[in-house]
Amino acid sequence: MGYRIGVDIGGTFTDFCVFDERSRTLQSLKVLSTPAQPGSDVMHGLRRLQQRFEVDPADISYFAHGQTVGVNTVIQRNGAKMALLATKNFRDLLEVERLRLPEVFNLMSVRPAPLISRDRVFPIEERMRADGTVKVPLNEDDVREAVRTAKAMGCEGIVVAFLNAYRNPAHERRTLEIIRKEAPEMFAFTSSDVWPVIREFERTITTVLNGYVHPKVRDYLTSLQRVLKREGVPATPMITKSNGGVMGAERGKTSCAQVLLSGPAMGVIGASYVAGLCGERKVLSLDMGGTSADVALIENGRPQYGVGEHIGDFQLFIPSVSVSSIGAGGGSIAWVDSYGSLKVGPESAGSDPGPACYGRGDRATLTDAFAVCGFLEHVKLGFGEVTLDTDRARSAVGAVAQRIGRGLQKTAEAIIHVAVSGMYLEFGKMTAKYGIDPRELALLPFGGAGPMIACFLARELGIGRLVIPTAPGVLSAMGGLISDVKNDFIRSLMLRLDDGALADVQRGFKELTDEARRWLKDEGHFRGRTELRYSADMRYLGQKFEIEVPLTVRAATKTGFARMADDFHRRHQQVYDYCDPTAAVEIVNLRLVIVGVSPKPEFRKIARSSKRPQPVAVQQVHYDGTARRVPVFHRADLKAGCRFAGPAIVLQDDTTTCVLHDFDVRVDPYGHLIIERRS
Amino acid sequence: MSIDNVTLEILANHARAAVESMAYTLLRTAHAVFVSESQDFTSTLVTAEGKTFTYHQDTGTTWMVTLDCEGFIKLIDSYEEGDICITNDAYSGFVVTHYPDLMLWKPIFWKKELVCFATCFIHHTDVGGTVPTSVSRDNTVVYQEGIRVTPRKLLKRGKVNRDVLEMILANVRAPEQSWGDLKAQIASMNTGERKVHEMIERFGLKTFKEGIHDLIDSGERQARDIIRSIPDGEYRFSDYIDEDSAGGWPVRIAARMVVKGDSILLDFTGSDPQLASALNVPTGGGERPWIVLNGFVTAFYSLVPHLLLNSGLTRPIRCIFPEGTVLNPQFPAAINARSIAAIRLQDIIVGLLSQAVPNHMPAAAGGAVVILNVATVDERTGKRVVTVINPVMGGGGGTPHADGPNGAGGTCNFLMNTPLEITEAHAPTDILRYELEPDTGGPGTYRGGPSIRMEFQIHSPSTVNTRNKDRSKFQAWGVNGGKPGKAARYLINPGTNREVDTGNADNFAIEPGDIVSLVSSTGGGWGSPLDRDPETVLADVRQGFVSVASAERDYGVVVRNGVVDGQATQRRRAALRKEKAAGYFDFGPFRDEFERVWHDGNYRALTEVLTTVPVHWRFFVKHRIFEALARRGGTGIGDDGSAVYEAFEQLGREVPLPRNLPGPRMRARSGRRRAASRNRVPASASSA
DSSP states (O other), rough: OOOEEEEEOOOEEEEEEEETTTEEEEEEEEEEOTTTTTTTTHHHHHHHHHHOOOOOOGGGGEEEEOOOHHHHHHHOOOOEEEEEEEEETTTTTTTTTTTSOTTTTTTTTOOOOOOSSSSGGGEOOEOOOTTTTEEEEHHHHHHHHHHHHHHHHOOSSEEEEEETTTTOOOOHHHHHHHHHOOOTTEEEEEHHOOOOOHHHHHHHHHHHHHHHHHHHHHHHHHHHHHHHHTTTTOOOEEOOTTTTEEHHHHHHHHGGGGGGGGHHHHHHHHHHHHHHHHSSSSEEEHHHOOOEHHHHHHHTTTTTTSSSEETTTTEESSSSEEEEEOOOTTTTEEETTSOOOEEEEEEOOOOTOOOOGTTTTSBHHHHHHHHHHHHTOOOOOOOOOEEHHHHHHHHHHHHHHHHHHHHHHHHHOOOOOOOOHHHHHHHHHHHHHOOOOOOOEEEEEEETTTTHHHHHHHHHHTTOOEEOOSSOOOOOOHHHHHOOOOEEEEEEEEEEOOOOOOHHHHHHHHHHHHHHHHHHHHHOOOSOOOEEEEEEEEEEEOSOOOEEEEOOOTTTTTHHHHHHHHHHHHHHHHHHOOTTTOOOOOEEEEEEEEOOOOOOOOOOOOOOOOOOOSSSSEEEETTEEEEEEEEEEEEEEETOOOOEEEEEEEEEEEEEEEEOOOOOEEEEETTTTTEEOOO | OOOHHHHHHHHHHHHHHHHHHHHHHHHOOOOOOOOOTTTOEEEEEEESSSBBOOOSSSSOSTTTTTTTTHHHTSSSOOOOOOOEEEEETTTTTOOOOOOOOOEEEEEEETTTTEEEEEEEEEOOOOOSSTTSSOOOOTOBBGGGGGOOHHHHHEEEEEEEEEEHEEEEEEESSSSHHHHHHHHHHHHHHHHHHHHHHHHHHHHHHHHOOOOOOHHHHHHHHHHHHHHHHHOOOEEEEEEEEEESTTTTEEEEEEEEEETTTTTTEEEEEEEOOOOTTTTTTTTTOOOOOHHHHHHHHHHHHHTTTOOOSSGGTTTTTEEEOTTTTTTTTOOBOOTTTTHHHHHHHHHHHHHHHHSSSSOOOOOOOOOOEEEEEEEETTTTTTEEEEEEEEEOOOOOOOOSOOOOOOTTGGGGGTTOOEEEEEEHEEEEEEEEEEEETTTTOOOSBBBBEEEEEEEEEEESSSSEEEEEEOSSSSSEEEEEEEOOOOEEEEEESTSTTTOEETTTTTTEEOOOOOOEEEEOOOOOBOOGGGGOOOOOHHHHHTOOOOOOOHHHHOOOEEEEEEEOOOOHHHHHHHHHHHSOOOSEEEHHHHHHHHHOOOOOOOHHHHHHHHHSHEEEHHHHHHHHHHHHHHHHHHTTTOOSSSSHHHHHHHHHHHSSSOOOOOOHHHHHHHHHHHHHHHHHOOTTTHHO
């Protein structure tokens, strides 16, 4: 029994979530992030936890940590100087990408400069065929020469990505041996180690990203380990991953591509957990902060997974929790274009200067619009340290009002509606992509700005129910402390699914299983229940996109193999509304996910009371063209079982929930606010 | 404007969300490779009059923003709820532009009132005709190009009209695939209908109906503002397609743009006569055909990013297309390969605008987008397989601020390639090379992006289909001192004694072991290469985009032992500056040479004489006149068009040329020419 701690390091704040296994209660804390001194924010937070909640570092039994070092390295483009060793005559994967340009309507659109410039891409004579046989043997002299030149150019590391290496990694492995011998001081990664999937560009860019962030991530994790040791934390630090799982920090130093998108993933994991507690089957989570909002679909407590998530100018092709990013946040700036149209975002006031009402900026933001409407009159920022400057918000919004020739209140409302319609557009694309009807969904808003705007968005989307978590501002940190130990494994096959494929499928799954068990064993500390999830990427012969098909039976057996095709047809029917049981099926990849299930904290139910809660204030709020008197509540005063009708404003340390007049609120046994639209 | 700006902005977001949903629905459910590979589809919403009021941007083609469906909408007598109509016939209303595009439209009602239409097309894998995929440059009439589905109802009040459906499916090579794609199109439009109903519930009928017209008005206002910022004046530009038929003569498309205040007139008089090949662009002589004006949409978008995209953008523009020309062919001229001409039209629009706003337009992009299919037999299974290998195109032209992109650029920026590993795993194909080719992008202060070189080998007898080949003769032009990009090279077995130059031939057979090599045409440079920073040239040399020899020859930068020799560079650049410079455009030697014979004077004369003969004679007459001038080897050809008049008169003596009424002006001038020619040119023309 001890404390489980989840930490999420963001651009402005570092969030802590502490679960006390004895009292089964959850506490949270925010401290300022210190990107310049890695680890000092964590140290500061640990000390505050001790002061505030008497958490003795020696009692910390679990410590999971999400970081943004990797993703910032890519965005700021200050990663490692590297060389790429590529198959001769195929030197330009990074220069050409997949052809398509970023802005398809713009004749001046150009691709971002590659992370490794062409003079550091070395063609190596070698060639594997698609069936894994050698067409041209590896020219080892080419490799030695390339390593020497790369060294002379001042490269810190080398990435090796050869054609068809997903099928036979022998040339990549031999090349790695030569690099280790010739230049032991340089780091090196091969595509077959990082993510051995078919599709040469996708495999290469993923390997390049892994190397690019490696030195920074490694150094950061080393300093984190040092801090924890010095503070006397006995738990092995875990690091959160893009796939929504965790792994030991030591491993994160080399498996860097896997931790790049852990921030948004953890929020979704936290949201999934809350959705499960509330018994919601289909949930859209909305993580909205100052500059952007991340949206994800959660079905039956599980998020969607996908590949190709964006990091800065690039895409990453290892399985990640699927998150769509929308350029709308509390800090999104309202402006008027030359045609007199009101626009909101994508430019954001971010955290510095922040919305005008935070007292430093003077451009109107979405948050200022809420302030002008009167929603934020009693809000205190930064855990009670700052009061909002509504006058400043009024003058900022007033400047916009002048340009569009409307009154102040009307302009504030217009800003909210334009922002919401922009979010509607992005949500609409996402629901279309997954083929879901938003009216079947519940919305789960979190982050600083999510609960503020959620009712407006629910109206626009036709969503009838919202769930507000107990600590919306630190849900990502909470995600970290409930995550499972988890890793993905893949084998690309490209085989027709018939009896001839049985041996390959059996061998493939056997190898994946052995590899996965070895991986979990190497994690060392894990002692719980283990799950192996088998799936395969399949498609009809001739199709260009494959779909991931969860396999109902372990396909390594003969009966299991026979059912693979059935599983595929059924899944295809679900996704595309048709299937063709007579058509030939192709297996693209075999997949295995190993999960070391971590013990989930059992949250304690909160105190019950059916008494109507007492508002701490009543506030005049303008929206829908009317001024209304709106009661203001403290979240802590809302007991399980209590109900009240909107309009209402609910205050808590990390966010403000705005309930509109056509919604009703009830508090569930865990303290979540369930907000439903009155029909 | 009848509804307020804020509501309009919100409506714009909802409308776009609707069409993005339509497009995603189609993308998820379609079968055709052209949907997933080439994004060759659209799915959008148009007003009751047929005007596009919103457009998808995340998926689908970028070409049809200004689609106007009025042409086929009015060919159906009456619409009922649940109807879905279909056509692929360009000559029925001039909306569709080639037969593989099966276009559907669905009336959307609200309480029995027709409020707008959903519409969508997919480029179907095959619609019948002489060749698989239905697209061949060599066809001459539409009857060879696939089944003609003139406008009719595919669904009547929600029920499939089996007579129509079965007739279509009986005439295409992949009926199951086509039916699958039609179902995807129907699903997509049903999504659109649901979204429109949601919008009407949200905004009210009146706001919706007025709002969608206001959106188009906003598009128009944006365009007019942009046009006002373009200096008034008359601008001329022409460009060429390499051949008007297999082994034929060039096709010239000539345009005159008059910018006046906030409107533009675009006159294509002087463009070639309609062709006896499938490169014709069916416009029906309409004032704003989307396929011609799409270049303005991308140009405007490049000038003002995040423009509201809809049909209002081309309202301030009016076109003139003389009848019987390549841009306004008469039925039954073949049209399926019109993409080549459409891409060239986009170059021409950039060329016109470049003269008006030189600091805001790029040099020409590669200008040929080769779609590469291989039909072969998989020896492991004995089955015929058709593999789509990469599009081979680009790079782009240099821009006023940056080098053109590598191996892409221009107006097909939405295309994606196919991973080589996927291709190799599927077909008995060895890809030998997929790499950028040095010294190809047009030199410039900002150079063109390098070409792609793609080489592969097939191990069984196969047919290679390389449609949309072009620019293997005429080059993509440089601008403002920039040099043209290298022309394309399409070879079999390069560098061996079995080397064959396939030129622009689109279908050819290859033998086991043959190597097919395609080097794309690439974009021109922007600004003088002598003004490119020597260190940037050095970086190009280090990165292998530019050779040491080209650095010295084209950029005047002398690189020795891996560094710039400053003094030698200064001397070299000073010497190069003294050489005669090309004009504002640098078209390259092939076009310069061609235009020594076929200059404006001769083209004017050609246009003039062709208008005197019936349309179906013009292609023949053009060829005979070209042959006659070619026989003269360029000697004694003046700039007054007399050589053309002579050849025409001679032809009139050889064949019974039927005449339209020759105008008096024509008679007078040709008489004068005849007199002149008697003096100047003796027997050479008539002796042939």
